[in-house]
Amino acid sequence: MTTNHIPSTQLDPITFEVLRRSFEYTCERMSLVLKKASFSPIIYDMVDFSNAIFDNNVELIGQTANCPVHIAAMHFSARASLEKFPVNELGPDDVIMLNDPYNGGTHTNDVTMTMPIFYDGELLGFAVSRAHWTDVGGGFDTHVIGEGLSLSPLMVYKGGEPNTDLINIIKNNSRTPHYVEGDIQAQMGALQAAKNELTRLADKYGIDVVRQGMRETLDYTQKMTKNAISQLPDGEYEASDYIESDGFTDDPVRIKIKLTVNGDRIGVDFTGSSPATIGPINSPYANTASAVYYSLKFFLNPEAPANAGMYRQIDINIPEGTWMNPTWPSPVLGCTTASSSKVTSAIWLALAEAIPDDIVAPTCSDANWYTASVTDPETNETHVFSDLPAGGWGGTPASDGMHVTMDPLGNCQNLPAEVAEVLFPVRHNGFEMRTDSAGAGRFRGGVGVRTEIEFLGRGELIWMESSRTLEGSPGVNGGLHSAQQRQLLKKTDGSLKTIGGVAEDGTWYPQMLGGIRFQPGESFVFESTGGGGWGNPFERDPELVAKDVREDIVSKEKAAHLYGVILTEDLEVDIEATKEKRKVTSNES
Structure with a gap:
């Protein structure tokens, strides 16, 4: 039975909870469709994507537990899309695509598609799908344009019909054109799944009740967030972290955080952070803001529904021109992985001053994302693949850190060896937990991993971002740093050459890599670090x-x-x- 009245006060608890959970379920359906329909291993196996629904004011209502660094950045993409294509000009099954880092995007590999959802001619909300594409034609560069095809908001579907000219342009600018069309269709399928689920809700409850549920879900999370902030002691808490270099200079790039807790509000100020860099680790505003939100979410009532109600209680100041808020054309390729993880680390270190008995030590604080190409020795065909070698999480007040787990920025997975060897001319010769990589503490960090990938044909490391090569991840409350990370090239005779990090003779090589070539039979070896320790190791x-x-x-x-x-x-x-x-x-x- 359809109910069409506008609630006079608020929904009854059962209807509210059914709707709230339905918003989350809608996004879970989106992700299931995307994962099963996509063509790229980085999507269907590594789960580097996110899906969300927004209300008609483009406020985040529901999301899946995919990549946290995507979620709070996606509303910037949706709003940029709607500035170009106003709602009154859109129709059912119109879909807007963008990946422009300086127009609501993050880095060019993250492609966002936005679709309005109408019910009986009225706008109910928006479905948004973001996926990391394997290749958009770029690489390690000092100019954002060198990082690949950059798309300002463009209509990729009009009334459900694909814009084949746009899709062909994208395919012609990718080293993996065989993935592009299938991934676009998979994201379109995810958007349609959201449309189906929200339409079903409106059929059952009426559009006004569903809208009321959206409003109350936001208010509910805001209330829970206010209560959580109120439990923090008022004051100012500062911390900093850094990336060793941007790949072009040997100077550390620093992030400085000041948290100000005042009643039920919290401010995050980045004043004092390093200026924008030459190398590709700059973080656009949308990416940095997203990192702030998910980093605080761990300690501001993580049980609260994940939506924009949380954002209402957080004030962010990111000075323009810093590497946390650069201007065009600063390169940004490593923003979602290297840069956002340092935001998390710095915020957690600052919170260690406010709530030392509740804080978790920083993780490996890196996704260690790399992209490589390899030529098939039999067909001479060039393949491109990516991986995300994980590290350890930090110790907690009650337990040791998790081993070999993706940084908080994403719930992604590494590329399975079996999949890689079937699809690409590579061989996985090692994947093992790394002894002594965890930070010592009363509760130690989790350990990192040593992985070895052999190129069966000519290979090239197109891009790798990493850090923690000088002193590992910091501990808290007397806990110690984890081990240093390192990248090596293993020659066919078995000898090892350090190409990133500290070599055996003490020489340090910048950890941002690009253009490293491998002969057939040579291997890329990566040693990730663990998490920082919690508490005095002598109390363990x-x-x-x-x-x-x-x-x-x-x-x-x-x-x-x-x-x-x-x-x-x-x-x-x-x-x-x-x-x-x-x-x-x-x-x-």
Whole structure:
């Protein structure tokens, strides 16, 4: 039965909860369709995409747990699209596409499609789908145009009919044209799934009740966020982090954060951050704002529905001209991976001053995204593929950090070895947890990974962003840094050459890579880091340290040096020697 009246006050609790959960379910349906219909491994296997629905004011109503760095940036894309194509000029099944970093986008690989949803001729809301495409023709550059085809808002579907001229232009500017059309259709399918679900809701409850549900969902999250901020002690809390270089200079690029908690509002100020860089790590405003929102979400009632109601309580100041808010044509290729992860790290370090007993130590603070090409030695065909080697998360107030898990910026996955070897002329020769990569602490961080990919034909590392090559991820409350990250080239004779990070002789090589070539049989080796430690390592239970040694998470030598735990030849705790070691070390400190 359809109810068409406008609620006079508010929805009853059951109707509200059904609608609230339906908004989330709508986005889950979108993601299921996109994942199953897409052509690119980075979408269907690595899950580098996000889907969301917005109300008729372009406020985020529902989302899936895909890439947090996408979600809060997507409304910038949707609003930019609607500035170019006003709603009164749009019809059913019109879809607008963009990826312009300086017009609502982030980096050029993230392509956003926006579709209005009408019900009985009235605008109900918008469906938005963003996916990371394997290749849009760019690479490592000092100008944003060199990073690939940049599309300001353009109509890719009109009344459900594809703009074949636009699609052909995109295909002609990609090294993977065989993915493009299928991925566009998959994103269109996701948008249609949202239309179907919201139409079903309007059929059941009426458009006015659904709109009321959207308003109340936003207000509900705002109320929960206000309550969460009110639990934080008022004050100003500052922290900083950095990327070692932008790939063109050896100067560190710093992010400076000041959090101001005042009652039920929180301010985030980036004043003092480094100016825009020559290299491609700059972060457009939309990307930086999105990183702020998801970084705070972990500690501002994570149980609250994820929507724009949270944004209402957060004030953001990002000075223009800094690398956190650059102007055209600064390159931005690493913004979603390298840059946003440093926003998270800096915010969590600042929160460690406000809520030390509740904070989590920074993660590996990097997605370590790379894109490579390889030529098939038999057909001479060139393939392009990407991967996201994960690292460890930081220790928590109650537990150790997670091993080999994607940075908070995304719920993405690494490219499975089996898929890579079927689709591309490469061989995976190693994927193993990295001993001693976690930050030591009362609760240690999770460990990183060592991965090795052999090129069977001529290869090139088109682009890799990474960091943490000088001192790893910081700990909190007395916890220690994790290990350093490193990139290496393994020659056919088995010898290793450091191409990023600190070499065996102490030489440091900038970690932003591009144009590194590999001969057939040579391999790319990457060593990711773990998360930072939480608390004093000498307060860790010696039995847990012994267990870590037996599981190759910590070496016997580091157990003694970092934790003060002495083990027997059978890797059991030598209780008396451990007490003496910790006592002596504490006295020396």
